Amino acid sequence: MSRTEDTIYAEYLNFLYNAAAKKHIDTNDVDDVVQESMIAYIVYEKSCKRIDEPKALLNTLLQRKYNDLLRKKYKNAAVSFNVSEHDIASDDTEKEQSELLECEYENVRRQISRLIGIYREVVVRRYVHGQSVDTIAAELRIPRGTVSSRLSVGRAHIKNGITKMEKYSTESFEPKKTSLGIWGSSGLQHEPFSLLATVAEGNILVLAYDKPVSVGEIADALGMPAAYVEPLVEKLVNGELMGKTPSGLVYTRCFVQYYKDSFGDIPAQEALADKYAERVWSVVSKHMDPLTKTKTFVEMTEKQKGTMCLRFIQNVLGIISKNVLFKADYVTLPERPDAGKWLATLTVYEHDEKYNKYEGSGPVRVGYGEGDVSLCRMKDAQTLFGDAHWAYAKFRYKCSLSSILRFYASFLPCGVKPDNNLLYELIPDFEQLHILRRDENGEIKLDIPALPFDEIPAWDSAAVAAKEEVSEFLLPELSKLVDAHKNKVPPYVDRAESFIHEGALSAYVTAQLSAIVSKGIMPYKIEVGKTPIIVVAYKKHAE
Incomplete structure (x- = not known):
């Protein structure tokens, strides 16, 4: 992205976040929906099609991507990714869009993720770490107005759940380090050690230790999409580090201790x-x-x-x-x-x-x-x-x-x-x-x-x-x-x-x-x- 595009897309992201807040999209889902909407917009834009009303298209994409997410949650068919300015794209553009996706998709996703990451960090720095607007702008090297705009959007989400945001920020940006030990012998695939491939799995075990919780609650606490957390939980359940209740709540089956408490008196x-x-x-x-x-x-x-x-x-x-x-x-x-x-x-x-x-x-x-x-x-x-x-x-x-x-x-x-x-x-x-x-x-x-x-x-x-x-x-x-x-x-x-x-x-x-x-x-x-x-x-x- 050029510097000009970066500025324009930052403005569009801000518009999408404001629109998402008005639609009361869940905090845990908003980044995914905004990112997918922005990617769809850029792919459409790069297909050399004229966009007379960018914000109208962005709003349409946002609604469709949110509908897609809800359908996926309830296992229903998803709406096509490719859309025109007001309607879903026709089938004759499928090949063209597929080629564009192959060339552009990952690059676009990385750039949009970076911008979304900046917006997310603005909220964390302000409401979790108490930094001033000027300090945030200086350290992140973004305009003061951008900081204020993002905070305005963030307040709409925080109003609906400041506790959730704080927990999300702590776990997402400062995850706890964990290590696993066993009595006995590991499995052929080095289980259970191999089940903890990233920082996330250990933190999932911590969050589900004191009482059974839902996958959604874990996702909220970690600041991750539930769609990402679900397979990790399933892996831990299958590997017998976690269990699942008849109602679908999950719990940790291994003993969890804090390092400072692990040596006795x-x-x-x-x-x-x-x-x-x-x-x-x-x-x-x-x-x-x-x-x-x-x-x-x-x-x-x-x-x-x-x-x-x-x-x-x-x-x-x-x-x-x-x-x-x-x-x-x-x-x-x-x-x-x-x-x-x-x-x-x-x-x-x-x-x-x-x-x-x-x-x-x-x-x-x-x-x-x-x-x-x-x-x-x-x-x-x-x-x-x-x-x-x-x-x-x-x-x-x-x-x-x-x-x-x-x-x-x-x-x-x-x-x-x-x-x-x-x-x-x-x-x-x-x-x-x-x-x-x-x-x-x-x-x-x-x-x-x-x-x-x-x-x-x-x-x-x-x-x-x-x-x-x-x-x-x-x-x-x-x-x-x-x-x-x-x-x-x-x-x-x-x-x-x-x-x-x-x-x-x-x-x-x-x-x-x-x-x-x-x-x-x-x-x-x-x-x-x-x-x-x-x-x-x-x-x-x-x-």
Whole structure:
């Protein structure tokens, strides 16, 4: 569009918005109707047909496009897109208009969307953020008169629902960031993670969490056309992150928590960790002592030995924490589409929210085998002690956890070969993560601990024994923290009872490890940030 056309079309848009306000077109639909009307006008104009009364044609187009929208909503036939100045275009123009659409449609839509976006932002800046007319005009680089004109139109819509406009503006221009986590295993198409392809899906789950709502209400809140929101909701319903009532209302089936509330009472957990640091270490070190005398452990580096201790304590305390939270060793997970088996939690982040040092993930369990024979396994925990599986996503090459496990195992005497040679180019990245190191001869070595399969049962048995002893003095204390932390969970959330105390002990295990390390009671030097808690187990290659 030329500068002159831009000005003219801006005037036409203003006319259309005023006309839409007089027709009481719903706020949620007005942008779509105005945009489609303007596109139809421009396409008609570019077909070299004379337009004697532009505003009369615009008004006709607006009414027809609004009728089209209503018909689509009620599943009736739509009126033809092509219209003359006062009537629908005849069939002999269909081919010509089709060719014009093919060449012009997307370009015209982009330009009109830009103009509509400016008008929408004018209203948001004025009525949501409180900016003055002069400030808006200066920052958007548009005439002051255009700002005033758009605000005049906006007031007509705001008069019918200022609450709706504010909610729309907040969600549309400042959407909340969300992330999804699961207990269990994802589906063949990486469900449920793949269901959240954009920011919109996460916000839809948030909006439908507290009570069942209509798709229209979600669309109003997000500032999106209902026609766009409907397929997103349907996808979430089919993927079992949402459900639908007999009356057509939709609701969120996964647990939703805000980031700031997801760590429980951190000071109380830190105080407990400080109180029991020596006692916890005394018990776990007693049960680990026979294992530290094995040939495998003795030959580890000091860093690897320290990592094994961290992983052992993490395992013991993790089991105890789960027992307190769920009153059982295991939570039954529901079967999902595409062979998935999971319960999901959506975490919501406020704008510019500060990172919590206790945020972590895992341990993630990954295995690799050939046929029915398991060859290697890995437990990979993301903690403040060192980056692990979160860091892999930042690599310049996309690599699966299975490929990374095979790469680690290739440095061990188990006969496993990498399936992705690009990983060799990432060796400097793994060195920065303190997962690989170079020895005195410059040879690459694994810098995380690894145990043969036949030694794993002894470590597991020691963990169970340590858990029983630690539970005697720690269980009552942890139970108090759990009982004091209660979430409001809607009854339609899958396994709602499992989430009532979710987050109560989210900081405790890492806080306990930190207390033990900071007090210097562990005999191995641990560098926080440089000691990723990753342990590999492998089947020894036949000699």
